Amino acid sequence: xxxxxxTHEARxxxxxxxxxxxxxxxxxxxxxxxxxxxSLSLRTRQEVFLGASRFIPKRPTLDNFAQILSDxxxxxxxxxxxxxxxxxxxxxxxxxxxAAYAFSRFWxxxxxxxxxxxxxxxxxxxxVILVPLYRYMARLGLLNSHFxxxxxxxxxxxxxxxxxxxxxxxxxxxxxxEAAAIxxxxxxxxxxxxxxxxxxxxxxxAFILIVILNWSQFLIPFLLLNKDAxxxxxxxxxxxxxxxxxxxxxxxxxxxxxxxxxxxxAFLLLQRMxxxxxxxxxxxx
Amino acid sequence: MPTTTAAAIGAAQRRVAGPSLARRxxxxxxxxxxxxxxxxxxxxxxxxxxxxxxxxxxxxLVGSDERYTLVTLRAMFENPALxxxxxxxFVFTIASVIGQQVFGLAIALIVMRGERRKLRGMVALRTIVxxxxxxxxxxxxxxxxxxxxEAPFGAINSVLRxxxxxxxxxxxxxxxxxxxxxxxxxxxxxxxxxxVFYAALKAIDPTLYEAASVDGAGHLQKLRFITLPQLxxxxxxxxxxxxxxxxxxxxxxxxxxxxxxxxxxxxxxLFTFNTVFRNYDLAGGSVLSVLMLVISLVLALxxxxxxxxxxxxx
Numbered sequence: 001x002x003x004x005x006x007t008h009e010a011r012x013x014x015x016x017x018x019x020x021x022x023x024x025x026x027x028x029x030x031x032x033x034x035x036x037x038x039s040l041s042l043r044t045r046q047e048v049f050l051g052a053s054r055f056i057p058k059r060p061t062l063d064n065f066a067q068i069l070s071d072x073x074x075x076x077x078x079x080x081x082x083x084x085x086x087x088x089x090x091x092x093x094x095x096x097x098x099a100a101y102a103f104s105r106f107w108x109x110x111x112x113x114x115x116x117x118x119x120x121x122x123x124x125x126x127x128v129i130l131v132p133l134y135r136y137m138a139r140l141g142l143l144n145s146h147f148x149x150x151x152x153x154x155x156x157x158x159x160x161x162x163x164x165x166x167x168x169x170x171x172x173x174x175x176x177x178e179a180a181a182i183x184x185x186x187x188x189x190x191x192x193x194x195x196x197x198x199x200x201x202x203x204x205x206a207f208i209l210i211v212i213l214n215w216s217q218f219l220i221p222f223l224l225l226n227k228d229a230x231x232x233x234x235x236x237x238x239x240x241x242x243x244x245x246x247x248x249x250x251x252x253x254x255x256x257x258x259x260x261x262x263x264x265x266a267f268l269l270l271q272r273m274x275x276x277x278x279x280x281x282x283x284x285x
Numbered sequence: 286m287p288t289t290t291a292a293a294i295g296a297a298q299r300r301v302a303g304p305s306l307a308r309r310x311x312x313x314x315x316x317x318x319x320x321x322x323x324x325x326x327x328x329x330x331x332x333x334x335x336x337x338x339x340x341x342x343x344x345x346l347v348g349s350d351e352r353y354t355l356v357t358l359r360a361m362f363e364n365p366a367l368x369x370x371x372x373x374x375f376v377f378t379i380a381s382v383i384g385q386q387v388f389g390l391a392i393a394l395i396v397m398r399g400e401r402r403k404l405r406g407m408v409a410l411r412t413i414v415x416x417x418x419x420x421x422x423x424x425x426x427x428x429x430x431x432x433x434x435e436a437p438f439g440a441i442n443s444v445l446r447x448x449x450x451x452x453x454x455x456x457x458x459x460x461x462x463x464x465x466x467x468x469x470x471x472x473x474x475x476x477x478x479x480x481v482f483y484a485a486l487k488a489i490d491p492t493l494y495e496a497a498s499v500d501g502a503g504h505l506q507k508l509r510f511i512t513l514p515q516l517x518x519x520x521x522x523x524x525x526x527x528x529x530x531x532x533x534x535x536x537x538x539x540x541x542x543x544x545x546x547x548x549x550x551x552x553x554x555l556f557t558f559n560t561v562f563r564n565y566d567l568a569g570g571s572v573l574s575v576l577m578l579v580i581s582l583v584l585a586l587x588x589x590x591x592x593x594x595x596x597x598x599x
Contacts, residue, residue, distance in 0.1 A: 012402065019399050023410045026392055030413045033428045033472065036440045040431060051443025095320040102317035111314075118321065121329050123525075123581055125533035127554055128574040129328060131561050132335035135346065155328030158321055187311040216421030218536040223562065238423045238540055246436050253431065256424050263419040271412060275480065 034260075040253035041065070048250050064254035073228065074236070074255070081232035082262075084146060084221065085214035088153030089207045092161040095154055097203070100165035101191050105174070115163070122159040126152075126219050134223055144226050152220050157210045164209065168202020169195060205273035208266055212274075215263050233259045333578070339571035346565040357568040366548065366556075374532065374553040376463060377470070381531045384471040386523060389478025394512075396479075397486050411483070418476035426540025429469035430456070433541075459549035462542055466550045469541055470534060477530075478523055485519035486512070518592065525588045529581050553577055 035055075040048060042060040068074045103115055133152065134143075142148030172195060180190045196203065218234045225231055231239070237252070237259050244252045267274060310316050340358060344351040361367065392414055399407035420428070432440040433455035442452035455465045493511050502510070513520075535554040538544065544551035544559070551559075557577065561570030 015398065016402055016404060019395055019402070019404060020406075022391075022395050023399065023406060026395070027410055027413045030417050030472065032440070033432055034416070036432055037428050040438060049437045051437050052440055052447055053443070095324050098317040098319075099321040102314040106314035106317075108314045114318075118325070121325055123529045123585065124329060124333070125535075125554060125577060125581075127533070127535060127557055128336060128577055129332040131557070131567065131570050131574050132332040132339060133328070134561075135567065136332070136335070151324075152328060155324045158324050162321060186308065212419050216419075216423075216536075218421065218423045219558075234421050234423050234536075237427065238536075241427050241430075241540065246438070249431065249436075249438050252427065256427050260420050260424050263421065264416055267416065267419045268412070271415070275411075275415070 037253050037257055037260075040250050041257050043250050045247055045250060064250045065258070067251055068255050068258060074258075076229060077231055077233045077236035078258070078262075080146075080230060081215055081234065081259075084149055084153060084232050085211045085217075087146075087150045088157060088214045088217075089210040091150060091154035092157040092210050093165070093203055093207055096158050096161035096165050096206075097196065098191070099162050100169055101195060103162070103166045104169040105177075105195075115166075118159045118162055120159075126156055130219065130223055137224065143224055144230060146225075146230060149221050149224050152224070153214050153217065156217075156220070157213065160213075161206055161210055164206035165199065165203060168199045168206065171202065172198045201273065205270060205276070208270045209274055212263050212266055336571045336574045336578075339568055340575050342568050344567040344571070346561060346567045351568070357566075358572055361569050361572040369548060370551055370553055370556045373463070373549070373551060377466060377534075377550070377552050378528060378531045380463075380467040381470045381474065381534075382524060382527050384467060385474045385478045385527055386482075386520065388471060388475045389523075390482045390516075392475065392479045393482035393486055394508075396483060411479075414479055415476045417473050420473060422473070422534070422536035423540045425469060425473045426537045426542075429465070429472070429541055433465050433469075456542055457546050459546050462546055462549045466538060466541055470531065470537060473537065474527065474530065478527060481519055481523045481526075482516065485516050489515045521588050521592050525585050528584050528588075532577065532581060532584075553580075 039055050039057065041064050042062070043054060043057045044059060044061055044063070047054045047057050047059065099118075103111060130152075137143055137148050140148075142151075176198065177190050177194050180194050181187070185193070215232075216234060217232075218238065221230075221232050222235045222238070225235070237255050240255055241252055339351075341353055341355065342351040343354050343357055392410070396407050396411050399410070417425075431438065433442075434440075435442055435452060435454060435457060437443060439452075439455075441455065445452050454461055456462050489512070493515070494507060497507050497511055532552075533554055534552065535558060538550055538552060538555055539558075542550045544555045553573065554577065557570050557573040560566050560573060
């Protein structure tokens with residue numbers, strides 16, 4: 001008996017070792033690209049050409065970061081990226097919250113079919129809608145305007161936002177709303193004054209998630225914005241990569257790093273909420 | 286006199302109906318759906334209908350007068366490049382979908398095992414994988430270009446050179462470029478599959494495994510007879526999401542290879558983009574957009590047909 005338990009224990013120990021080994025390999029695969037990016041961004045032009053032998057630069061420098069962060073247009077790109085992402089996220093919440101409330105608190109026939117329909121829009125590539133939208137927005141004078149881009153961001157984020165906010169509202173007990181209704185509060189008043197404040201944590205995680213996704217958005221601003229001063233960071237680094245050459249790789253690396261770090265930080269700060277929201281959605285499928 | 290009475294009654298009714306009308310409006314669930322309906326209608330439904338219409342015209346992005354014709358449709362399907370593009374898209378999609386799901390499931394299983402054994406660092410592992418997921422697609426392409434680059438600063442080739450192995454033409458050999466594109470896409474996309482499978486694994490009833498242990502089942506048998514069947518719905522849903530996401534992948538390819546070398550990595554979304562916004566062929570691009578929609582829909586229905594029936598409570 002003891003013998004059996006020992007072998008079982010031994011097998012679990014080997015399993016632990018294997019788990020750790022795999023974890024290290026996986027972590028290496030996922031971290032290497034970012035580590036390489038960091039390494040390049042800290043090098044001088046000479047060291048960039050020495051490749052992997054200078055993975056840890058002999059003469060690390062912050063000049064590349066200084067160069068891009070002292071460039072007012074680069075800061076403007078960052079600001080544009082943040083502005084568009086945040087406005088898109090805010091607009092998304094405003095549009096999606098009433099629908100999420102209805103899906104959570106009303107019962108009506110065709111409700112789940114309607115929810116699936118809304119989710120199905122998520123499957124459509126932004127490219128497909130941009131093909132006709134481009135000309136349409138040109139006629140409306142919405143090309144080269146942050147307003148136009150924000151509207152498209154909102155539309156693209158709305159399906160997912162509706163689902164996220166609905167599950168946030170699902171988690172709020174109905175009793176407070178019922179009490180407010182008995183006190184004569186209108187349904188909309190209840191929604192605005194009771195439901196939304198109680199759902200604030202869920203709204204916040206939905207907002208952050210949408211903002212992170214908007215930050216990566218490329219195609220919409222790439223097509224709808226032409227003026228350099230309006231571009232968000234994602235388009236700017238793509239344009240920069242197109243004009244840069246081998247001798248400015250270290251600057252491009254620094255620019256890329258500056259573009260990805262805000263998303264990573266936002267994600268790390270709110271990881272628990274975001275993973276919670278994602279897994280809640282995933283379980284429901 | 287009768288008219289004034291009627292008017293008075295009407296006014297009185299309106300006064301009485303005033304608050305109750307507002308109440309009735311807000312008691313109707315569809316009122317609450319208006320903002321979403323407007324946004325989706327203006328930015329999705331209308332454009333989609335327009336895409337179908339434009340596909341039957343000879344519209345160009347720059348010109349304004351267009352007429353209805355089937356010439357574009359025929360020209361697009363007779364275009365010999367289209368078959369190659371579809372093949373490329375198929376290879377890219379299927380390799381990414383399999384790669385992301387197998388890898389994602391493996392990581393989820395490792396994290397689950399680590400958590401069961403209370404090993405340290407499992408949250409860190411999950412976080413590291415998820416970080417790749419928040420990297421913008423454009424940055425993803427640019428970062429992997431720095432890894433695959435055949436210039437001296439290319440990470441992989443410079444390591445190979447240090448080990449005296451001849452460098453690989455990651456981005457300039459047509460066959461290898463596809464592999465490179467898949468690797469970079471798997472790097473960024475695996476996190477999503479991992480988190481879906483992680484959530485699904487947590488939802489499996491642990492007594493199933495206990496019963497299997499009592500029956501003397503080994504790890505592989507448990508995986509084969511409990512885990513995979515229990516994950517069936519998650520795998521199918523995830524397949525739909527990942528397939529469509531991969532079909533729509535555009536930014537990570539345009540910034541990694543630009544579709545090259547030649548057309549080796551020009552997938553359907555990139556081809557559509559080039560048709561409309563480089564060749565100004567709005568009608569041709571609309572035909573391709575419809576093709577993208579149809580492929581997505583057919584694949585989603587195909588996966589859904591394997592779906593286990595949901596319980597009545599759903």
